[in-house]
Amino acid sequence: MGDATIRRPATPSPAERARTIAVRGGRAALMPTSDTSARVTPLLHHVHADGHATLLLADEHPLVAAAWQAPHGELGGVLEVADPTPVRLREPVRGLLWLTGWIRVLDRDEAREAALALSDERPDPRLLDVGHGASVLRTRTASLVVADGEGSCSVTPDDFAAASPDPFHRHEDAWLRHLELSHRDVVGLLVRHLPDELRGGHIRPLGLDRCGIRLRVEGSSGDHDVRLAFARPATTPESLGVELRRLVGCPFLTAHRR
Incomplete structure (x- = not known):
């Protein structure tokens, strides 16, 4: 094989x-x-x-x-x-x-x-x-x-x-700050997609683009950046919202760690 x-x-x-x-x-x-x-x-x-x-x-x-x-x-x-x-x-x-x-x-x-x-x-x-x-x-x-x-x-x-910049770059930072300040529960739901060894760290929103959301895990052994990929690239704010909700609600998506 x-x-x-x-x-x-x-x-x-x-x-x-x-x-x-x-x-x-x-x-x-x-x-x-x-x-x-x-x-x-x-x-x-x-x-x-x-x-x-x-x-x-x-x-x-x-x-x-x-x-x-x-x-x-x-x-x-x-x-x-x-x-x-x-x-x-x-x-x-x-x-x-x-x-x-x-x-x-x-x-x-x-x-x-x-x-x-x-x-x-x-x-x-x-x-x-x-x-x-x-x-x-x-x-x-x-x-x-x-x-x-x-x-x-x-x-x-x-x-x-x-190339073109990411279509959401103008709003990305404001959206992520809102997520950090007002929706820590959503960030908590994303933890399920992380490798087991990272789940005890402090999870922070880092980036958001048409392909997925990036998190930074601040742990005692150092920091790790993780990408959680969308099922398909988003093209509009509406499709971005759909992909984020799918990511939050589905436990079967995988993460790629740096």
Whole structure:
């Protein structure tokens, strides 16, 4: 008899997960490859649908001068975007996205044009500082890596650009906070799907997407992220509600543990 095939729960593709982290924004850190120990927090960051990013730094920041003086006016660097957890957990990050590429400072006219374009896509009062104490930097992304409870995966810029973020990303955090604060009984019903060795831990809502719900189990031996898959991917809030009710009411669904 041959080896049994282990069927893993359906998950969004790495490119979809990367797009979802990018569009949610999160916290950003810029790390020039010339000094990987340096972590620069931009005044503002935005990852575009094509995988490139726009950043704001104070005019006097040393990285701005370093980019102007670099060969060809570009510095190698990595932009890290952290996806924070929707509720307060002892490890408050549920995913990371790294964009590796080249960073350059835009000249005055380019910076003004970029700020205007970004204000249409993502209005933000900090964009008013462009030309008045803030410089605009643009990253030209060559490769991406997404890391979360599903694993760590490389994503090409073409795959990133072709993917769409999860359809529920705008409401996910609010829904999960409501679940945490007002429906702990529902979270308790989900415990039945966990492996026996995790059932004694503290179960917290971590993520919700078209393919399922993610939980974090905080235990004495460490934290574990678990995905509970829906019977079929949800496409609307109504179908998402149906799948969640099915998951809560059916004891025969299985979990995949990281």
